[in-house]
Every structure is written in structure tokens, then in C-alpha cells.
Amino acid sequence: MLILDDIIRDRGSKYAVSGGPCESEEEAKAFIKALCQKKKFAKATHNSWALLTADAPIKSDDGEAGAGMVILRMLEREGLHDHVIVVTRWFGGKHLGGDRFRHVQDAVRIYLDNLRERRGA
Structure with a gap:
């Protein structure tokens, strides 16, 4: 599990992003x-996430309407399968x-830039 905490702040809201290998909605x-x-x-207000699997794309907004789709589109563009990404927000x-x-x-x-660096790409 890779966690990048306190990466964005705006008007009191704080953001973190995390992710890791994952192959199903249950995982x-x-x-x-x-x-x-x-x-x-x-205690976060939202933990929005998305995952591309061999079966289907899966996402959850966790109350942050549309956030899961944003994450999913970026996973699709990156071609990153079987890897969940979670964007956490603390409402300010x-x-x-x-x-x-x-x-x-x-x-x-x-997150994706950090993942590439860790993989040496």
C-alpha cells in the first residue's frame, strides 16, 4: 500500500492519495x-476510488459525486489494470x-508519477 498524504490543500480541504495491487471489488x-x-x-469525509479489472471497471464516489469516474478515466488512459487508487478528502x-x-x-x-518513479520507468 502506497500512501501519499497531505498532497493538496485548498480552502481548508486536504487531500491524500493511496493505492496498491488489487484484482476485484472485494479486494x-x-x-x-x-x-x-x-x-x-x-475520519475522512470521502475515500473515492476506482479499479480496472479484467471483468469490468469498478468505482465508488463515497459521497464525492463524480470523483470515482475521474479516477477511472485516468486509470483507463494510463492502462493501469488490477491496481486500486483511492483519493481521500477531508472537507475543510x-x-x-x-x-x-x-x-x-x-x-x-x-500517485501515477510516484508509481512510475518507484518502478523505475
């Missing part, structure tokens, strides 16, 4: 459960409007 839910064993992540009290989608994209981009 993705287990991943989220393991992530939420960390008290900080359990002010609505971000459309900027929240940009932040989800930026978080996934940061």
Missing part, C-alpha cells in the same frame, strides 16, 4: 478497510465547486 473494499484502520483515514468547511475534480485529477497524477 478493493478490503484495501479501503485496511486504509481506514488508520484513524486519520477513518468551504465548497470547492468544480475545483474538486481538478484536485482529484492532480492527486491521481501525483
Whole structure:
């Protein structure tokens, strides 16, 4: 499990991104459960995620409408299968409007760049 914490801040909201190998919706839910064993992540407002499997794409907005689809599209563009990516947001009290989608994209981009570096690509 790779966790990149406190990567984006905007109007009080804070973002983190995490991910790891995953081959099914059940494994993705287990991943989220393991992530939420960390008290900080359990208290997050949203843990939105997506996963591309051989069977089908799977996503969850976790209350952040549209966030799962943003993550899924980026996974598709990257061609990254069997790897879940979770974007976590702690709401800061002010609505971000459309900027929240940009932040989800930026978080996934940061994760993918970090993953490439770790793989030496």
C-alpha cells in the first residue's frame, strides 16, 4: 500500500492519495478497510476510488459525486489494470465547486508519477 498524504490543500480541504495491487471489488473494499484502520483515514469525509479489472471497471464516489469516474478515466488512459487508487478528502468547511475534480485529477497524477518513479520507468 502506497500512501501519499497531505498532497493538496485548498480552502481548508486536504487531500491524500493511496493505492496498491488489487484484482476485484472485494479486494478493493478490503484495501479501503485496511486504509481506514488508520484513524486519520477513518475520519475522512470521502475515500473515492476506482479499479480496472479484467471483468469490468469498478468505482465508488463515497459521497464525492463524480470523483470515482475521474479516477477511472485516468486509470483507463494510463492502462493501469488490477491496481486500486483511492483519493481521500477531508472537507475543510468551504465548497470547492468544480475545483474538486481538478484536485482529484492532480492527486491521481501525483500517485501515477510516484508509481512510475518507484518502478523505475
